[in-house]
Each structure stands twice: as structure tokens, then as C-alpha cells.
Amino acid sequence: MTYPTQPTASHFINGAYVEDTSGTPIDVVYPATGEVIATVYAATPAIVDQAIASAKTAQVAWAKMTGTERGRILRRAADIMRERNHDLSVLETFDTGKPYQETSVVDATSGADALEYFGGMAATLTGEHIQLGEDWVYTRREPLGLCVGIGAWNYPTQIACWKGAPALACGNAIVFKPSETTPLCALKVAEILHEAGLPAGLYNVVQGMGEVGGALVSDPRVDKVSLTGSVPTGRKVYAAAAAGIKHVTMELGGKSPMIVFEDADIENAVSGAILGNFYSSGQVCSNGTRVFVHEDIKEAFLARLSARLAGAVIGDPMQVETSFGPMVSERQMNIVLDYIAKGQAEGARLVTGGTRLDRDGFYLQPTVFADVTDDMTIAREEIFGPVMAVLDFTDEDDVLARANDTEFGLAAGVFTRDLARAHRVASGFEAGTCYINTYNDAPVEAPFGGSKASGVGRENSKAAIEHYSQLKSVYVRMGDLEAPF
Numbered sequence: 001m002t003y004p005t006q007p008t009a010s011h012f013i014n015g016a017y018v019e020d021t022s023g024t025p026i027d028v029v030y031p032a033t034g035e036v037i038a039t040v041y042a043a044t045p046a047i048v049d050q051a052i053a054s055a056k057t058a059q060v061a062w063a064k065m066t067g068t069e070r071g072r073i074l075r076r077a078a079d080i081m082r083e084r085n086h087d088l089s090v091l092e093t094f095d096t097g098k099p100y101q102e103t104s105v106v107d108a109t110s111g112a113d114a115l116e117y118f119g120g121m122a123a124t125l126t127g128e129h130i131q132l133g134e135d136w137v138y139t140r141r142e143p144l145g146l147c148v149g150i151g152a153w154n155y156p157t158q159i160a161c162w163k164g165a166p167a168l169a170c171g172n173a174i175v176f177k178p179s180e181t182t183p184l185c186a187l188k189v190a191e192i193l194h195e196a197g198l199p200a201g202l203y204n205v206v207q208g209m210g211e212v213g214g215a216l217v218s219d220p221r222v223d224k225v226s227l228t229g230s231v232p233t234g235r236k237v238y239a240a241a242a243a244g245i246k247h248v249t250m251e252l253g254g255k256s257p258m259i260v261f262e263d264a265d266i267e268n269a270v271s272g273a274i275l276g277n278f279y280s281s282g283q284v285c286s287n288g289t290r291v292f293v294h295e296d297i298k299e300a301f302l303a304r305l306s307a308r309l310a311g312a313v314i315g316d317p318m319q320v321e322t323s324f325g326p327m328v329s330e331r332q333m334n335i336v337l338d339y340i341a342k343g344q345a346e347g348a349r350l351v352t353g354g355t356r357l358d359r360d361g362f363y364l365q366p367t368v369f370a371d372v373t374d375d376m377t378i379a380r381e382e383i384f385g386p387v388m389a390v391l392d393f394t395d396e397d398d399v400l401a402r403a404n405d406t407e408f409g410l411a412a413g414v415f416t417r418d419l420a421r422a423h424r425v426a427s428g429f430e431a432g433t434c435y436i437n438t439y440n441d442a443p444v445e446a447p448f449g450g451s452k453a454s455g456v457g458r459e460n461s462k463a464a465i466e467h468y469s470q471l472k473s474v475y476v477r478m479g480d481l482e483a484p485f
């Protein structure tokens, strides 16, 4: 088998690839076959220090450039990413196992969207003028300084850009640590940014496990931490950041509800349930994994869902017709298999799927459970795999209360033809990102993020600027200054 172009070394620091084989080796496994396709080395304390020091130095000059100059570089990087979409998509597929059918339209493209959007916004960032009689205050929108990004393994290119683009647009430097499971893609993002003219030191990538992330978060030179990961990791990282009074963005997990009312277009609702449970083999944070279906249409919904799932093309992720690939790792596959066993043991009805495929790689079948009740483990915990729980309901108020009865609050969806009900339910959802008659769209123009335990802050959109910059107020007195003595 031919593998995509490998990054030349483990880390990218101060504008160049850097290798240090004294760190712990991390094998990169192609999830479709289980073969090791690359090895990188975890950052040693010296590598972490080098990355932070170079970022600190580079940030000073970067912040002095105009927004127009900074934005031009980001937009150039977006263009390069789009030109190299094929190669980047192949790398993303090898890193994650997601089918090329997905990666070629989602990953580098959404990363490029973020670079283009925040590149365009960089020149528009301003403070304001506040008149106070003769005196006045003006505000300066200033960068935070050095940001640390820590990524999950499901969207390695996108996460590297969703954090890097707004950070750089606002005049910050960033040190990014990808998940140890998918270390390759962020290196390519760094390479492209520098090729587009980014001065050395502003976007650094260091590899490693949780302890490298921990070292970055607790370093006093770091001003902000943006994590995409699970709630348990979020609690640790948030606490470590709090000790240093650092800014945070937390993009964490979910167990999001999707409500399908009796008047919904069933084909559209089934499409939403498929997109919100089986895209990327179910490894999407905002997935609507608790699908509440009105009793009157439940059997019709399940029948169409099963028929449509039979059309999934499961196989080699590099074949363009493949629409469902492997899990990212053996470990994640086994976690999901445990949840499937719990679903069966606790009495849920297995409608389809439920087993590992008899082939190389970490393949599970798309799995649907019906007759799921609110207290079952598969209805309460984030599974992060292709497992849909279908629950019954009859009453709107009751289903909304059940939908909100969770510690998570990342996303939620409603399918109905009743316009007033759609907006009423959306307004009642306790979630950061809601959908009406669709699911899982995440355009860069719209804020994305969670409420409750699912997160703090927002990525994308104008809202992200608030999380990568700070305001300084400057009071200007025009007349004499009086004092009491």
C-alpha cells in the first residue's frame, strides 16, 4: 500500500520541522488495516520550552502588524489548503480512518473556510470610542498573547484551523498539541501557514499525550487554553488553567437529543438521524444520539432507517464509494463494543448492527437500539461511536424536559413541519447549537459550542474574536484634574 506524504519530523517549531527521538515513540496506526504508517515522538520538556519560547518572541512583532497584513497571510494559506485538498484529505483519511468521500469535502475545506473567514475579519477588528462629556474613553482590542490549542482525534485538520485561525487573526501566537491518535494533519497546517508567509514561531505543533498537554496548560507564559476533548479532560484542563487565571475555550462532549414529531417529513428526519449518528462512524461531538421519535411514527421511522442503513457502503476508506469507515482506534472500537453490550444487557431492542466486522481494521456496524429508556447507560453516557438510541414520546413538554435532563448541552435538533413548535422547542433546548429540520451543519459563520458541561466559549463566527482578544479601556481627560487634597 502507498501511504500519503509523511511529515518530515514530529514537531513544527519556529517555522521548521524539529525532531527529538528521545521522547516517547507514538505509533500512528491506519485504522482501516491496523498497520503502523508513521512514528512520531512525544515532546520532551526541552521541546515544549522551545515551542513556547519561539511563540512568545514571534508574537510581539505579529501583534504590531496591521490586521490587513495578518489577514492576507491567512487567506493565502486558505488558498493553498484548497489547492492541496486531495493530498490533505488522503492524509486525514490515513490519520483518522474517515472515508475519503467525507474528508475530501469536510476537513481541509472547513479548515480553509476558517482561515479565509478569520483572515477576512482580521482587518475589521476595532475598539470603540465612548464620549463622556468632554472626556472620552477609547478601547483597544488587543491579543491575549500566547494561546495553547489541544485537539481531539476526530477532526485533526479542522480543529487545528478552528483554533489557529482566530488566534492568529487577533495577533496571538499558538502552540498546538494534536491528539496522540492523529498527530499528522496539524503538521501540514503549520507547513502551509508558513509557506503562505506566516513569520516563524507563530504556529507551532508539538506531539504528545496528556502530560504534554498538561505541561503546556500549566506554563506561566501561556495566556489562553482552547481544548477540544471529553468532559473529564475538560475538567482537568479547566482546573489547571484556572490556577494560572488563564482564558479558556472548552469544546467538550455531548449526548445530544434529536426530537422527531409526528408531523415531520420522515425521509428528512431519517437523513438527520443518519448524519447525526453515523457520519465519521459516529465520532462527532455534537451527534444527536438520543433520537426521540413520536410513538405514532416510530415503526415507520425505524423501517425507513433500517432500509437506508442497508445502503451504507462499508469498506476501504480510500474507495470513493465507501460511505462508512472504521473507528479511529482499537481502543475506541472496544469502548463502543462495551456500550453495545450494556445496551443489550439493560434491555434495549437491537434493531440493526451491533457487532464488529470480520475484516482487518477497526470496523463496527452502524447500530440502532429502539425501546431505549432515559435511565439506560446508552441514553446517558457519550459513546462516541455509531450507536443510535431511539426513545419514544407522546407529549411536547414531556419530551423537552427529557431531552434537557442531561449534564451535557452541546447540540439539539427538532424535526417538525409546525413552524411555531420548531422555534418553541429550539428556544427550550438547553444546548449551544440547535437545528431545525437538519442536523450537524457547522458553517464557520455561525457560533459553535456547548452549554452546561459541554463547554465554555464559542468557536467560529464573530463570537470567537471575543475569546482570542481582550479589550483595554483608555480614559482620556481633556481638562484639569481635581483631587480632594
Ligand code: NDP
Residues within 6 Å of the ligand: 150, 151, 152, 153, 154, 155, 177, 178, 179, 180, 181, 208, 209, 210, 211, 212, 213, 214, 217, 228, 229, 230, 231, 232, 233, 234, 236, 237, 250, 251, 252, 253, 254, 284, 285, 286, 382, 384, 410, 449, 450, 454, 455
Ligand atoms: P480526550 O479528552 O481524551 O483528549 C483530548 C485532548 O486532550 C487530547 O489531545 C489529549 O491528549 C489531551 N489531554 C488528555 N489529558 C490531558 C491533560 N490532563 N491535560 C492536557 N491535555 C490533555 O478526547 P478524545 O481525543 O478522546 O476526543 C473525543 C472527545 O472529544 C469526545 O468527548 C468528544 O465529544 C470531544 N469533542 C468535542 C468537540 C467539540 O467541539 N465540542 C469536537 C470533537 C470532539 P492524548 O489523547 O494525546 O493523550
